[in-house]
Amino acid sequence: MDNYFTRNQTELLATAVTIALFIIVKLVITKVVKKTGESSKFIEIRTKLVNKYITIILYIITIGILTFIWGVNFKEIGLLFSSIFAVIGIALFAQWSILSNLTAGVILFFAFPFKIGDKVRILDNDINSETIYLIEDIKAFHVSLRKESGELLVYPNSLMMQKAVALIN
Structure with missing residues (x-):
């Protein structure tokens, strides 16, 4: 076990920094969205919804960074990801109006x-x-x-x- 920590010291440190940055960025963005919602007198449910969308995006970015840090061999999982992205792409194209309304809802929160x-x-x-x-x-x-x-x-x-x-x- 001690050998594992010695071998992967750089990756473990980078992972800890990435997770710490994720938490800090999430807290800062949550406060900014909350202050924007309060100053614009939006209902609390709407503010929570925008926070939820931003948190999902932050999770995706963090997972991408962690995947890069740990050096996942993309050639081995490339077929899996390309298949998943193809299905998601078809689903998003079929639901384009829903996606555009959702995106417009987030934009309207900040600029309406x-x-x-x-x-x-x-x-x-x-x-x-x-x-x-x-x-x-x-x-x-x-x-x-x-x-x-x-x-x-x-x-x-x-x-x-x-x-x-x-x-x-």
Whole structure:
């Protein structure tokens, strides 16, 4: 056992540093997202959702770095990874609209000039652009808009970013 630690001292040290950096970066990003959510007056569930997405990305990056540190022979597992990526690629292509709405949801979290309770008008030819909507909720995939008549419109996040939206004072 002592021989193992001596032989892999560099890899073990690099692994410890990588995990420590992962924890520090995760804590810093979590605080930044939380402060952004509080300053923008977003609901806590939305802030937790964005933190979850960022944490998943950090885990993937950390696993990639650890794989590089330990010198995994990519030629031996190349076939496995290429098969997995092919299946994932086909699945993501088939679910492109869901992925774009999810990405737009994260972008809207940081850059959306409106918040829950604001009244807006969507300048879109497919819906009546004179109708005023109340933003009822902002989810990961869609925004819930309520007409003054009580009718609920569930509008995709990707379209919220593509269409002009006017804030009504």
